[in-house]
Amino acid sequence: MTALSELNDDIVRSMSVGAVFSDFGGKVNSLDFHRTADLLVTSSDDDSVRFYDTTSAKLVKTTYHKKHGADRICFTHHPSSVVCSSKHNLDNSGEFLRYLSMYDNRCLRYFKGHKERVVSLSMSPVNDSFMSGSLDHSVRIWDLRVNACQGILHLRGRPTVAYDQQGLVFAVAMEGGAIKLFDSRSYDKGPFDTFLVGGDTAEVCDIKFSNDGRSMLLTTTNNNVYLLDAYNGEKKGGFSMDSSQNATIEATFTPDGQYVCSGSGDGNIHVWNINNEPTKVACLDSYIGVPTCLKWAPRRVMFAAASSVLTFWIPNDAKPGLESGGLNSEV
Known part of the structure; x- marks a missing residue:
């Protein structure tokens, strides 16, 4: 290989x-690779969560979640556990996030607090913390071991979140092309830096850090991709992709x-x-x-x-x- x-x-x-x-019954809306195991998980509009072995390219397991649906998804550190956001029955239950064991198809914990659909998820690479960004204009910080929200940030517009690869910093993108960087150990003190992606006020729908922590990748809802220096926010490249109706x-x-x-x-x-x-x-x-x-x-x-x-x-x-x-x- x-x-x-x-x-x-x-x-x-x-x-x-x-x-x-x-064999999906709808669009795949999210996928994630495990950091250390050769596994991929997908969530899709047919309310399914599917596990794949990436070394043999085999579908390992499929579970259906008709009550809550399956929207955003990410692995925890355990190779058979994921965090999945809901898209059905949100007004009734408030169960916007679930901690799922794929091993025995159980929900280990519900996380309540958001008022609108979760559009961004990021798991810390170093501990049991994870973040969720919601259309209710908030970012919530959670711990897999506790039901209650550990912290909340109120923002303008649709927030998108990502931890860096060392788990020391997280980024939050918000309305107007602003990217705020927080120390994950003292986020309550506010951002230690703010970048502005000049000239593009479209909402950011995805953030990724490079493994070396030097670069950030932003994707916007109008299909622009920006490469930024993660230390000073300098734009190192911008790519305009063709648009497609109802698709980011x-x-x-x-x-x-x-x-x-x-x-x-x-x-x-x-x-x-x-x-x-x-x-x-x-x-x-x-x-x-x-x-x-x-x-x-x-x-x-x-x-x-x-x-x-x-x-x-x-x-x-x-x-x-x-x-x-x-x-x-x-x-």
């Missing part, structure tokens, strides 16, 4: 679909921080080398329409892209399997 340390322009250009999963896109760093990949309304996946000046190195046909979910695996030369279909992408020379065959069969 190709090692991450070997990633280069030629390998990125060779990335192609190695597995297809097309997602962008992702490669684990080595050398490349940025983004979906687009034109149905392609665009890739830039960002070592110095961002340079377009690939334009890959997604084969699935507009890929609204896109993430690179943290420890593999592999990424996942999804619309109403989920695809695993690997270097062309890695076929027919990542480690053991079966990657080309449609499920």
